[in-house]
Amino acid sequence: MNTTDEWLHAAAIDPSVGALRPDYRALLIVAEGLRPGPSDAFSEELLAEAEATACDPEQHPHVAAWREAFRAFGAKPKRTRPSVDALLRRAPDGLPRVDRLTDLYNAVSVAHVVPLGGEDLDHYAGPLRLTRADGTESFELMSGGEPVTENPRTGEVVWRDERGVTCRRWNWRQCVRTRLTARTTRAVFLLDALGPLDDPALEAAGRALTDALVASSPGAVTTSRLLRAAS
Incomplete structure (x- = not known):
């Protein structure tokens, strides 16, 4: 893809995912001109x-909907939790401090109860799409300090590009190839929404993220696109 708009336009949700959860929507936000770096006073704030306002994941309907979605493609949400469920469980004892970009999206994820991930766009191979795996796709990760390649289970919902899987089990684990780095x-x-989180709430989470990114990286430019499984 030659431009950000072209890359976003090529992103897609496979009909097999729509059949599983027709209420699913993905808000994709591309940010350019970011300033990476270690956690700082702004991300800490x-x-x-x-952390101070985090809800109980056992009581929130959006978390419950994500657990249902995981079960629908064969995952066990108590073993491989939706990302926002895992973060909310860590909030009482303190959310992880990773780096300023990761910290910002984790804070928005918890505050708005929405699964949210961030990835380095320069390491993508072609457009992004959400689909159900056939089990032959490659997924790159680190294990014991060494690079390892795994395969998703057949039927698993995955984000992928032309090279392989970028995130397994919808929003459970990201690959190392496209992860955010100091460069x-x-x-x-990617902001993931199911029925209990309506469009205005999803858009509010998107605004909170873009506001935080621009505040942390003055001069950054953002572009977004909302994808709907039903269409």
Whole structure:
């Protein structure tokens, strides 16, 4: 893809995912001109606010909907939790401090109860799409400090590009190839929504993220696209 708009336009949700959860929507936000770096006072402030106001994941309908979605493709949500469920469970004892970009999206994820991931756009091979795996796709990760390649289970919901899987089990685990690093200046952020989180709430989470990114990286430019499984 030659431009951000073309890359976003090529992103797609496979009909097999729509058949599984027709209420699913993905808000994709591309941010360019980012300033990567270690956690700082601004990211710390957002994380502290998110920790102080974090909801109980056992009581929130959006978390419950994500557990249902995981079960629908054969995952066990108590073993491989939706990302926002895992973060909310860590909030009482303190959310992880990773780096300023990761900290910002984790804070928004917890504050708005929405699964949210960020990846380095410069390491994508072709457009992004959400589909159900056939089991032959490659998924790159680190294990014991060494690079390892795994395969998703057949039927698993995965984000992928032309090279392989970028995130397994919808929003459970990201690959190492596209992860944010200290050199990331162009990133794509994915906000996942099911029925209990309506469009205005999803858009509010998107605004909170873009506001935080621009505040942390003055001069950054963002572009977004909302994908719907039903269409």
